[in-house]
Amino acid sequence: MRTIQTLVAVLLLSMVLVPGGASAQDVPEEPTFANHIAPILYESCVNCHRPGQIAPMSLMTYQEARPWARSIKNKVETRAMPPWHLDRRIGVQEFLNDPSLTDAQIATIAKWVDNGAPQGNPADTPAPPEFAPADAWQIGEPDLVVQFPTYTVPAAGPDLFGNLFTEFGLEEDRYITAIQTRPVGDRARQVVHHALSYAVEEDENGESMGGGTFLVEYASGKQAEVYPEGSGLRLPADSQARLSYHLHSVGEDIDAVVELGINFLPVGAEPEHIRYSKQLGGSQGQTIGVLDIPSGEVARSDGYARFNKAARITMFQPHMHMLGTYQCIEFIYPTQPVRAETVNCAGFDYNWHMNYNYAEDTTPLIPAGTILHVSSWLDNSASNRGNVDPSNWAGDGQRTIDEMAFAWIGWYDLTDEEYEAEVAARQQQRADNDN
Numbered sequence: 001m002r003t004i005q006t007l008v009a010v011l012l013l014s015m016v017l018v019p020g021g022a023s024a025q026d027v028p029e030e031p032t033f034a035n036h037i038a039p040i041l042y043e044s045c046v047n048c049h050r051p052g053q054i055a056p057m058s059l060m061t062y063q064e065a066r067p068w069a070r071s072i073k074n075k076v077e078t079r080a081m082p083p084w085h086l087d088r089r090i091g092v093q094e095f096l097n098d099p100s101l102t103d104a105q106i107a108t109i110a111k112w113v114d115n116g117a118p119q120g121n122p123a124d125t126p127a128p129p130e131f132a133p134a135d136a137w138q139i140g141e142p143d144l145v146v147q148f149p150t151y152t153v154p155a156a157g158p159d160l161f162g163n164l165f166t167e168f169g170l171e172e173d174r175y176i177t178a179i180q181t182r183p184v185g186d187r188a189r190q191v192v193h194h195a196l197s198y199a200v201e202e203d204e205n206g207e208s209m210g211g212g213t214f215l216v217e218y219a220s221g222k223q224a225e226v227y228p229e230g231s232g233l234r235l236p237a238d239s240q241a242r243l244s245y246h247l248h249s250v251g252e253d254i255d256a257v258v259e260l261g262i263n264f265l266p267v268g269a270e271p272e273h274i275r276y277s278k279q280l281g282g283s284q285g286q287t288i289g290v291l292d293i294p295s296g297e298v299a300r301s302d303g304y305a306r307f308n309k310a311a312r313i314t315m316f317q318p319h320m321h322m323l324g325t326y327q328c329i330e331f332i333y334p335t336q337p338v339r340a341e342t343v344n345c346a347g348f349d350y351n352w353h354m355n356y357n358y359a360e361d362t363t364p365l366i367p368a369g370t371i372l373h374v375s376s377w378l379d380n381s382a383s384n385r386g387n388v389d390p391s392n393w394a395g396d397g398q399r400t401i402d403e404m405a406f407a408w409i410g411w412y413d414l415t416d417e418e419y420e421a422e423v424a425a426r427q428q429q430r431a432d433n434d435n
Contacts, residue, residue, distance in 0.1 A: 026104035031112040032120025033062045040105050041065065042129050044082050050131070054186050060128055062119045069117040076106045083221065085347035085354055090328075092344055094359040097223050138224040139178040142261035144168070147184075148243045151256045153191040159399045160247040164258075168199065168241050174264040175232035175271050179225055181218035184257040191254050193246040193400050194219045199239040212242050216260075216277065217408055219319065221352035224261075225277070228314050228360065231412045232271035235262070248400050273412035275314065280305035281329070281374025282406040291396035291403050293323060293380045301376045301405040306369070310419035313364040315410030316344055317355035321403045322386045323378040323394060324348040329407055334369035350386055355408065361429065365414075365422050376405035 028036055041049070041059050049059040059065045065072065075081040079088070084100040086093070101109075112118070148164040181197060183189040198212035215233065216225055227233070247256055265271060281303035293299040318327035328345040332338060343364050344356065358364070382390045394403050414422065 026102075027107045027111060030115060030118075031108050032118050032124075033065065033112070034120035034122060034124035036108055037065070037112050038062075038125050040101065040109065042126065044099060044101060044105075046129070047131065054189075062122070062125070066117055066119075069113045073110050073113040076101055076109050079106075083349070083352040083354060085349060085352070086356060087345040087347065090342055090345045092358065092362045092364065094362040096226060096357040096359055097355075135184070137180060137182075137261045139180050139226065139261055139263050142180075143264045144170075144262045146241050146260040146262070148241070148258045148260075151245070151247065153247045153254050153256050154249055155252045156249050159193070160245070161398065162245060164243040164245060165200075166241050168235065168239055170235060170237050170239070172237045172267070174235050174237075174267070175269065176215070176235055176262055177227050177232050177265055177271075178263040179216045180261045181216055181222070182259055182261070183218075184259055187254050188256045188258070189220065190250050191247050191256050192218070192220070192258065193248050195246070195258050196244040197260055198242040198244065199235050200242045201236050201239050212239070214277065217279075218258075219353035220350065221354065222317070223355055223357075225315060225355065225410065226357055227275045227410075228312070228363070228412075230272040231275040231314070232265055232273075233275050235264075246398065246400075273312075273414075275410060275412045277315070277408060277410045279319065279406045280409045281372050282404075291378070291394070291405060293378050293394040293403060295391055295393055296381050298325075298377060298379045298381065301378065303374045303376075303406060305372045305374075305409075307366055307372065307411075308368060310368045310414040310416055311366050311370075311411045312414055312422065313343075313358065313366065313409065313411045315355055315357050315408070316346075317353065317408040318346055318348050318376070319353065319408055320348055320350070320376060320378060320405050321400060322350050322388060323380050323384060323403055324350065324376065324405065325379045325384065326377040327405070327407065328375045329409075330373040330375070331364065331366055332371040332373055334367060340373070357410075361426075365419060365426070367419055368416065372407075372409065374405070374407045378403055378405065 031037060046060055047053070048055040049057060051058050057064070057068060059068065079100065082099045082101065084098060146166055146168060148166050151164065153160065181195055183192045195218040197215040199215060200212035213236070241260065243258060245258070291299070291301055316329055318324070320327070326345065326347055328342055330340055330342045332340045346354065346356070380387060380390055380394050384390070388401060396403055
């Protein structure tokens with residue numbers, strides 16, 4: 001049997017996949033909107049940048065895009081758009097839900113702008129894409145849609161916390177394979193700070209058995225969670241749906257309606273592994289357990305969590321509030337000598353709580369006893385455009401103007417034997433790719 005040290009060494013060699021830059025052959029000499037830019041925008045941008053959607057301007061036509069050419073160049077070169085804040089210099093780079101542009105696409109847009117943003121022959125412009133309905137689900141048509149009761153958020157007032165309940169309506173246990181929370185409409189999205197969904201069971205007397213099984217977290221801009229093949233989460237029969245909400249006012253009365261869409265394994269089927277999701281590596285500032293962010297300063301928070309079993313990590317999502325700017329996750333392996341690996345780092349934008357679903361071949365594999373180290377940076381200075389008041393100290397708390405610093409981690413447990421087999425398979429895959 002191989003040692004943990006050997007297995008971790010294999011993991012270190014096989015999981016870090018950093019892409020190279022664009023080659024000159026991939027970038028046209030004289031890109032035009034019609035032939036080169038429109039296809040990129042149609043593929044990656046106009047789902048939001050079109051009339052009636054959440055983006056502030058439409059990029060559907062040359063006439064609409066041309067005035068924004070330099071802004072487009074800036075946004076794509078800094079990778080602010082499309083929203084995908086992963087640091088491409090560090091760690092794993094292959095994910096199931098990556099909407100980002102390639103280096104060649106970015107270089108093409110930059111050259112187009114530098115050349116004066118020419119239109120080219122309008123007749124060469126491809127037909128605009130056909131769009132799914134604005135309310136289309138990211139997980140396809142769900143097997144079950146649950147809508148929580150409407151909550152009217154007043155135009156002004158303190159942050160609102162509480163619970164909403166409804167029925168799942170299941171008569172037998174089912175196992176979740178994908179799940180998505182969505183506020184109904186952009187107005188609702190503006191007032192939902194976060195929403196945590198649970199399945200609450202009742203005892204034989206009809207009394208609630210506690211807080212319930214955690215299902216999924218939502219925060220502004222978050223995508224669906226899609227579980228890896230062979231994994232799932234049990235949704236008990238006859239359970240109630242509980243939505244733990246945090247809502248905040250935005251200057252007008254808004255009806256907040258939140259829906260939960262769920263896909264299942266076939267009736268009667270059970271997954272090989274149970275997929276978990278939990279907030280880990282929480283706020284550990286200058287004072288243990290407390291975030292301390294002085295006025296005008298950048299603070300770092302560090303938190304830790306131990307995995308008692310071997311695991312396959314399926315998802316990573318930073319979570320902070322308005323001051324959050326950057327977060328890294330590192331695994332500290334139970335080896336002698338101790339070895340540690342920074343797996344991913346990502347920028348943070350409160351309006352886009354990005355969740356990074358690892359691709360099948362790049363999911364981090366960790367042995368039992370591994371420690372997760374979460375490092376977060378929070379900027380309380382005037383240079384942070386999201387900072388409402390840099391003159392005030394900030395600390396941890398539940399309100400939007402307070403702060404948090406942790407990572408949502410999705411994973412499923414492995415036996416030691418499964419872990420060894422997974423690492424051996426990855427080692428073989430690497431050897432095959434090298435040949």
